[in-house]
Amino acid sequence: MQNVDTLIVAAQVLPIEPEGVVLTDHAVAISGGKIVALAPAAQALATYSAKSVVRLDRHVLMPGLVNLHCHAAMTLMRGLADDLPLMAWLQDRVWPVEGKHVGDDFVHDGSLIAAAEMLRGGITCVNDMYFFPGATARAMLRAGMRATLGIIAIEFPSAYAADAAGYLAKGLATREAYLGESTLSFCLAPHAPYTVGDETLRKIATLAEELDVPIHMHVHETRDEIAQEVERHKVRPLWRLRGLGLVSPRLIAVHAVHLDDSELDLLAREGASVAHCPASNLKLASGIAPVAAMLARGINVGVGTDGAASNNRLDLFSEMRLASLLAKGASGEARVLDAHATLRMATLGGARALGLDNAIGSLLPGKWADLTAVELSSLETLPCFDAASHIAYVAGREHVSHVWVGGEARVTEGELIGIDVATLKEKALWWKQRIVQA
Ligand SMILES: CSC[C@H]1O[C@@H](n2cnc3c(O)ncnc32)[C@H](O)[C@@H]1O
Ligand SMILES: [Zn+2]
Numbered sequence: 238m239q240n241v242d243t244l245i246v247a248a249q250v251l252p253i254e255p256e257g258v259v260l261t262d263h264a265v266a267i268s269g270g271k272i273v274a275l276a277p278a279a280q281a282l283a284t285y286s287a288k289s290v291v292r293l294d295r296h297v298l299m300p301g302l303v304n305l306h307c308h309a310a311m312t313l314m315r316g317l318a319d320d321l322p323l324m325a326w327l328q329d330r331v332w333p334v335e336g337k338h339v340g341d342d343f344v345h346d347g348s349l350i351a352a353a354e355m356l357r358g359g360i361t362c363v364n365d366m367y368f369f370p371g372a373t374a375r376a377m378l379r380a381g382m383r384a385t386l387g388i389i390a391i392e393f394p395s396a397y398a399a400d401a402a403g404y405l406a407k408g409l410a411t412r413e414a415y416l417g418e419s420t421l422s423f424c425l426a427p428h429a430p431y432t433v434g435d436e437t438l439r440k441i442a443t444l445a446e447e448l449d450v451p452i453h454m455h456v457h458e459t460r461d462e463i464a465q466e467v468e469r470h471k472v473r474p475l476w477r478l479r480g481l482g483l484v485s486p487r488l489i490a491v492h493a494v495h496l497d498d499s500e501l502d503l504l505a506r507e508g509a510s511v512a513h514c515p516a517s518n519l520k521l522a523s524g525i526a527p528v529a530a531m532l533a534r535g536i537n538v539g540v541g542t543d544g545a546a547s548n549n550r551l552d553l554f555s556e557m558r559l560a561s562l563l564a565k566g567a568s569g570e571a572r573v574l575d576a577h578a579t580l581r582m583a584t585l586g587g588a589r590a591l592g593l594d595n596a597i598g599s600l601l602p603g604k605w606a607d608l609t610a611v612e613l614s615s616l617e618t619l620p621c622f623d624a625a626s627h628i629a630y631v632a633g634r635e636h637v638s639h640v641w642v643g644g645e646a647r648v649t650e651g652e653l654i655g656i657d658v659a660t661l662k663e664k665a666l667w668w669k670q671r672i673v674q675a
Pocket of ligand 1: 323327367390429543
């Protein structure tokens with residue numbers, strides 16, 4: 238018998254790799270936080286002696302979901318700026334509140350609330366972009382959630398930094414401080430083409446190469462933003478980014494709602510990824526991203542929630558369902574983004590965009606044991622003919638029963654481990670008072 242830390246035996250397993258596979262009565266063996274083997278249950282029980290055996294007889298086990306675009310701290314602004322288009326949302330409501338309140342404590346508390354919501358909903362990894370990323374790092378470490386944190390850049394001053402050079406210097410110092418953490422990684426995160434100048438963007442392209450990290454940026458979110466940028470630069474934003482060296486396999490183009498054929502071809506040719514945020518795109522009336530056309534060209538697509546102030550949930554189950562239905566409805570092709578492809582997008586697609594596909598995103602041996610179990614024994618989830626179909630079209634985050642990050646249990650029987658929800662609720666109410674009194 239081979240000693241392992243944990244053996245998880247599940248009625249069904251969706252390993253994501255190989256593509257489209259559903260395994261019945263299989264077990265995942267975990268040691269040192271990593272997947273050692275995925276094998277038929279009887280064989281695994283005969284091979285491995287585990288300190289802990291978890292039996293999931295009514296469940297499907299799959300890789301943890303990857304939230305490819307978030308502003309975690311914005312949970313504290315949830316519902317504060319509804320029913321507005323992007324620029325009014327940002328300029329009239331969000332930036333003024335951020336200007337008054339955003340600081341280390343705000344970002345820490347808001348990010349911890351977000352981590353609790355995401356873990357409880359089966360999300361094990363988040364790609365975040367926000368002021369004070371060091372505070373987000375502390376919150377993510379405290380919650381035990383995997384995160385890629387943005388070294389942000391924006392050309393206006395905040396409580397965090399005075400100018401673009403200051404943002405980059407602070408972000409780089411934060412990265413240095415957390416280099417040894419296996420659950421944290423960093424990327425460069427220029428906010429958007431309309432808030433970051435050429436010189437800073439050139440510097441970011443060079444830094445991304447030097448540090449070997451992704452570039453996470455809002456791109457072509459609204460028609461208006463593109464029109465304004467064309468007036469200013471006489472070229473559409475994605476082509477400007479290309480001229481500055483930002484369109485490459487490192488680029489995670491967030492939203493990418495308004496792309497013409499030449500721009501879709503450009504993303505495909507350069508191997509860039511897209512973070513598809515269907516709910517945020519609808520709520521701000523930005524539009525519907527051409528996901529079917531992206532997939533037809535082989536563009537890697539992951540799924541993001543965006544922040545809680547524009548969604549207003551950090552829930553990848555509802556995003557998966559929406560992504561699949563929108564892709565079918567918008568393309569007029571029911572076969573587009575089937576259940577398996579949708580789940581792959583929300584796991585391996587996100588991991589690949591982050592350069593973490595050797596580490597997470599599927600259940601291959603050697604990857605971190607970032608896992609989500611979903612119970613499929615409720616009235617609304619029976620019978621189940623295809624577990625992937627139920628994940629994409631039926632189940633909600635309320636059906637998530639267990640979550641592990643790096644082999645550590647973060648949710649058991651639907652309850653968060655090591656996070657005091659009552660304290661987080663008090664913090665949320667305290668910040669609401671501060672915001673309404675200001
Ligand atoms: C530089 S920190 C991130 C910055 O982005 C703002 N933000 C949140 N959601 C969006 C979005 O959909 N488009 C553009 N900007 C967004 C957030 O409020 C922060 O100011
Ligand atoms: Zn965003």
